[in-house]
Amino acid sequence: MSLASLSANLLLVSFIAYLVATLFFGGAVKGAKSEASYKNNRWGKIGISITIIGFITHLGYFITRWIASGHAPMSNMFEFTTAFAMMLVGAFILIFYLYRTPSLGLFALPIAIIIIGYASMFPTEITPLIPALQSYWLAVHVITAALGEAILAISAVAGLIYLLKNVDLTKPSKQRFWLEAVVFTLVLVLGFVVSSTTFKMTGYEAHFTYIDKNEKPAKIEYNYPPLFGMNEYEAKTPEAMTPWAELPAVINAKTLTTFVWSVVTGTILYLLLRLIFRKPIALVFQPFAKKANSQLMDEIGYRSVLIGFPVFTLGALIFAMIWAHEAWSRFWGWDPKEVWALITWLFYAAFLHVRLSQGWEGKKSAWLAVIGFVIIMFNLIAVNLIIAGLHSYA
Amino acid sequence: MSKIVKCQCGHDNPFGIVLCERCGRPMTEEAKNSDVVDMRYEGSARRSQTYKRSIIDKIWNFFSSVKIGVSIIVAVLATSAIGTLFPQKFYVPVREEDMLDYYERLYGFIGTLYYKLGFYDMYNSWWFKILIGMLGTSIIIASVDRVIPLYKSLKKQRTKRHTSFMKRQRVYGLGPSENPDLALTNAAEKLKEMKYNVKTEDGAILAEKGRFSRWGPYVNHTGLIIFLFGILLRGIPGFYVDETMWIREGELRSIPGAPEFYLKSKDFSIEYYTKEEADEVFGAALDRVGTIVKNYQTDVTLYKKKENLLPGSTDMDLVKDYSIIVNKPLKFEGYSIFQMDYRLNELKSMTMQLVEKKTGKSFGEFTIDLDDPKGVYELNDGAQVNLIGYYADYAGVENGEPVSKSPIPNNPAFIFDMKTPDKPKGEKSFVAIRQTLETEENVYAVKFVSADTRDISGLTIRKDKTLYILLLGGLIFMIGVCQGSFWNHRRIWVQKGEGEELLVAAHTNKNWFTLKKELDEVKDFAKLPSYEDRRDNESIEQEEGEK
Numbered sequence: 044m045s046l047a048s049l050s051a052n053l054l055l056v057s058f059i060a061y062l063v064a065t066l067f068f069g070g071a072v073k074g075a076k077s078e079a080s081y082k083n084n085r086w087g088k089i090g091i092s093i094t095i096i097g098f099i100t101h102l103g104y105f106i107t108r109w110i111a112s113g114h115a116p117m118s119n120m121f122e123f124t125t126a127f128a129m130m131l132v133g134a135f136i137l138i139f140y141l142y143r144t145p146s147l148g149l150f151a152l153p154i155a156i157i158i159i160g161y162a163s164m165f166p167t168e169i170t171p172l173i174p175a176l177q178s179y180w181l182a183v184h185v186i187t188a189a190l191g192e193a194i195l196a197i198s199a200v201a202g203l204i205y206l207l208k209n210v211d212l213t214k215p216s217k218q219r220f221w222l223e224a225v226v227f228t229l230v231l232v233l234g235f236v237v238s239s240t241t242f243k244m245t246g247y248e249a250h251f252t253y254i255d256k257n258e259k260p261a262k263i264e265y266n267y268p269p270l271f272g273m274n275e276y277e278a279k280t281p282e283a284m285t286p287w288a289e290l291p292a293v294i295n296a297k298t299l300t301t302f303v304w305s306v307v308t309g310t311i312l313y314l315l316l317r318l319i320f321r322k323p324i325a326l327v328f329q330p331f332a333k334k335a336n337s338q339l340m341d342e343i344g345y346r347s348v349l350i351g352f353p354v355f356t357l358g359a360l361i362f363a364m365i366w367a368h369e370a371w372s373r374f375w376g377w378d379p380k381e382v383w384a385l386i387t388w389l390f391y392a393a394f395l396h397v398r399l400s401q402g403w404e405g406k407k408s409a410w411l412a413v414i415g416f417v418i419i420m421f422n423l424i425a426v427n428l429i430i431a432g433l434h435s436y437a
Numbered sequence: 438m439s440k441i442v443k444c445q446c447g448h449d450n451p452f453g454i455v456l457c458e459r460c461g462r463p464m465t466e467e468a469k470n471s472d473v474v475d476m477r478y479e480g481s482a483r484r485s486q487t488y489k490r491s492i493i494d495k496i497w498n499f500f501s502s503v504k505i506g507v508s509i510i511v512a513v514l515a516t517s518a519i520g521t522l523f524p525q526k527f528y529v530p531v532r533e534e535d536m537l538d539y540y541e542r543l544y545g546f547i548g549t550l551y552y553k554l555g556f557y558d559m560y561n562s563w564w565f566k567i568l569i570g571m572l573g574t575s576i577i578i579a580s581v582d583r584v585i586p587l588y589k590s591l592k593k594q595r596t597k598r599h600t601s602f603m604k605r606q607r608v609y610g611l612g613p614s615e616n617p618d619l620a621l622t623n624a625a626e627k628l629k630e631m632k633y634n635v636k637t638e639d640g641a642i643l644a645e646k647g648r649f650s651r652w653g654p655y656v657n658h659t660g661l662i663i664f665l666f667g668i669l670l671r672g673i674p675g676f677y678v679d680e681t682m683w684i685r686e687g688e689l690r691s692i693p694g695a696p697e698f699y700l701k702s703k704d705f706s707i708e709y710y711t712k713e714e715a716d717e718v719f720g721a722a723l724d725r726v727g728t729i730v731k732n733y734q735t736d737v738t739l740y741k742k743k744e745n746l747l748p749g750s751t752d753m754d755l756v757k758d759y760s761i762i763v764n765k766p767l768k769f770e771g772y773s774i775f776q777m778d779y780r781l782n783e784l785k786s787m788t789m790q791l792v793e794k795k796t797g798k799s800f801g802e803f804t805i806d807l808d809d810p811k812g813v814y815e816l817n818d819g820a821q822v823n824l825i826g827y828y829a830d831y832a833g834v835e836n837g838e839p840v841s842k843s844p845i846p847n848n849p850a851f852i853f854d855m856k857t858p859d860k861p862k863g864e865k866s867f868v869a870i871r872q873t874l875e876t877e878e879n880v881y882a883v884k885f886v887s888a889d890t891r892d893i894s895g896l897t898i899r900k901d902k903t904l905y906i907l908l909l910g911g912l913i914f915m916i917g918v919c920q921g922s923f924w925n926h927r928r929i930w931v932q933k934g935e936g937e938e939l940l941v942a943a944h945t946n947k948n949w950f951t952l953k954k955e956l957d958e959v960k961d962f963a964k965l966p967s968y969e970d971r972r973d974n975e976s977i978e979q980e981e982g983e984k
Contacts, residue, residue, distance in 0.1 A: 045717070047717075047718060111718055112718060112719075142950070166722075166725060168721035168722045168725065169718050169719060169721075169722060170719065170722040170726070170729070171710045171719045171722065171723075171729055171731065173729060173730055174730060174731070174732055174733050174762065174763035174764070175763055175764070177764055178764040180764075256543055257530065291543075291545075292543065293543045293544060336973075338949075338950075338970075338972065338973040339950065342948065342949065342950050345947065346947075346948060349922040349923075349947070350922065350923070352918065352922065353915065353918045353919050353922055353923075356914070356915065356918060357915060360911075361911045361915065364907075364911075365908075368901075368904070369764055369766065370763060370764045371775075372766070372773070372775040372777065372897040372899050373679075373899070374904070374907070376527070377520065377525055377527075377560045378528075379521040382517050382518070382520060382521050383518075383521065385517060386514050386517055386518055389510050389511075389513060389514040389517075390514060392510055393507050393510045393511060393514070396503050396506060396507050396510070397503075397507055399477070399503075400477065400503040401503065401504065401507075426521070
């Protein structure tokens with residue numbers, strides 16, 4: 044078995060381990076009667092052991108891929124997102140040993156699973172580095188930035204648990220609506236994974252030529268039935284469907300097609316779930332959050348921002364500036380990715396200030412943590428795929 | 438101005454005090470009426486909370502408010518986001534005057550609006566700079582307003598606190614003790630073991646740990662101010678150089694922004710990943726994407742003008758040979774030269790021959806150096822070609838004259854005067870790529886034979902003396918933010934109350950969970966009364982339920 048395929052298999056093992064561990068954490072939360080038994084539950088111990096095994100194989104994936112490619116596996120969408128999931132699990136393990144809360148695992152691991160699933164929809168083969176990425180700063184900057192983001196993401200997980208527990212989900216309210224919206228978004232990501240996998244398995248391909256925004260001819264390949272065509276497109280695959288509409292050059296019609304397919308699939312999935320459970324999906328998750336101590340979740344949320352913020356600053360701003368100065372001749376260029384890293388940083392700075400001096404604790408703080416995660420995900424997904432810039436490697 | 442508020446304990450507090458600096462008695466009506474007292478700045482007298490009259494007070498109070506600070510942060514955040522909607526000016530590949538068209542063509546009406554409102558260059562706009570300036574002002578004033586009174590309060594705090602202070606702490610307990618003195622001694626011993634700094638006074642203990650974490654925010658704010666100051670300095674000439682140069686292979690040019698220095702380009706090259714070297718690992722990616730660039734490189738020689746030379750002299754010393762690649766700029770005397778761009782295959786010279794049209798007989802070849810097109814080329818049999826017109830970037834004829842739209846030989850055109858033994862007066866011919874014009878039918882013609890090309894490197898020259906200031910600012914920020922995040926300021930008070938009673942109170946600026954764990958250890962060891970956390974209702978309820 045080559046190193047590259049060993050690496051892929053290790054990742055698969057981690058994926059399965061996280062799935063199994065989630066079940067055990069579920070058992071720990073359900074089975075626990077009191078606070079004390081919840082903390083030292085046998086199911087919880089098995090859950091964390093399996094999580095650690097998964098984390099080790101995940102680390103194995105990372106290291107073997109590094110050796111196989113000769114560079115830190117952080118150079119494209121698949122690699123970055125997979126590593127982000129790994130660090131999320133790592134951060135969870137750290138917080139678990141600080142606070143011993145199985146509930147956190149019950150929510151953190153499924154999020155890591157969805158993230159790995161999302162990552163795997165992007166091209167997974169090992170790509171050689173373009174000149175701008177050939178530097179040890181690739182490893183230093185990207186790993187630190189991803190680690191910071193992962194620790195910050197834990198605060199969103201704790202926030203979500205806090206909200207599921209404390210928001211009254213029995214009657215309609217703004218908070219209930221938004222909580223359900225968060226759950227719906229997660230289902231949409233699942234929709235993307237399901238639809239993308241389906242068309243990949245059927246081997247769907249549609250080729251087009253088009254005129255790009257600099258008025259140059261270009262080629263593109265769709266893996267979904269093309270709902271939207273690129274600017275002045277010409278179909279090269281006759282049996283593929285004819286796009287409904289042709290879009291202007293600034294909109295990537297392929298990305299939009301993928302997005303619409305994912306939303307449609309995700310919505311169908313969501314409606315099916317609603318039909319099965321006959322209540323808001325957030326309400327389905329609520330019993331799993333009930334055992335968590337609110338004060339503790341609030342504290343975990345705050346603590347992970349306190350730990351994640353310095354790491355994020357170092358990786359996503361300071362190291363980023365040093366590298367940008369070496370590679371692009373300036374430490375700061377208002378590239379969209381840079382700006383969104385700054386926005387993320389400013390957001391968490393505001394979070395810390397309102398928490399410290401305006402006393403925003405509990406629900407407010409939990410909502411801020413969730414919004415922070417949305418900003419991080421926006422920077423990862425939308426800025427890479429929609430807003431073109433120097434960082435669009437995927 | 439210096440009014441004094443005297444506390445019952447005899448301590449003179451500055452005007453505006455909330456909690457007595459020494460014993461902690463609440464000094465304001467608001468503090469007296471609260472169950473849990475606000476400990477954020479130790480109830481110290483902050484200028485912004487005390488003086489509210491003059492215009493300076495008002496400005497001070499405005500900027501010292503965290504609410505205002507957060508609003509400025511959110512304003513910077515929101516406007517920054519708008520700037521990423523469409524590309525900024527410096528990422529747009531057209532000239533300034535064509536920019537409106539560019540935004541309109543690609544983004545329609547919103548694009549036009551984006552341009553007209555100045556969002557296409559918003560990070561350099563006056564209002565964005567003002568926002569950043571306000572952020573800086575807010576950081577300075579808000580920090581000064583808090584750090585000095587906080588420092589004084591923490592310095593003056595007494596070990597023995599008034600009962601009213603203890604009672605108003607979030608973690609508080611009161612209960613009888615069998616042997617209060619023994620409990621106090623044991624508690625002090627245990628707390629010392631737990632690395633607390635323990636002070637005792639008259640039946641009271643103050644155990645304190647990690648006070649320096651309280652300075653974290655002020656240290657990191659100092660770092661930010663140094664950083665912003667560094668950015669301000671870039672406006673001063675000499676601190677900051679940002680130039681670009683295009684240099685052709687074989688060319689020697691003075692380096693813009695770096696007087697005295699010259700650069701010669703020996704070669705520019707691009708390398709691609711090949712399947713042979715990249716083996717099975719990268720094969721799949723190369724199949725999918727096509728070609729992937731491996732390296733951009735300009736081989737250069739750096740020269741420096743000799744010192745003490747007469748003006749106009751060009752005698753130079755070789756400094757070094759270097760290969761500039763991406764991520765490895767050429768560095769010398771504070772300057773860095775970066776590989777940024779390239780153009781391939783610019784025409785360098787063209788070789789032509791003079792022929793007789795009918796027979797095809799050649800009088801020999803001649804080469805025109807496009808950098809320096811020479812006048813007369815002598816050929817065989819006494820023939821000669823005279824170059825009387827050169828248009829490097831020929832763009833058609835205007836007013837009967839050929840015109841060149843730039844000095845770059847993108848589309849060279851020539852006017853030749855061909856003198857041959859049988860046409861000694863010469864024949865004129867206009868020769869451009871794939872085009873020959875003659876005023877009247879000529880017997881002879883100049884024909885294109887071959888061309889030599891060269892590559893051009895696009896380089897950026899930077900000098901930034903502010904980098905070390907920025908780095909220092911970043912470093913101080915990191916120290917401060919770690920200091921404030923990874924350590925906690927914890928205090929535990931234990932003191933004798935009335936009779937055989939003991940009072941316990943504790944406070945931390947964050948991470949109450951660990952504080953309570955530590956307090957539990959001390960409680961169990963020294964048999965202190967049990968306490969409650971008046972914020973954690975769930976645990977209280979649970980405990981009561983279990984009872």
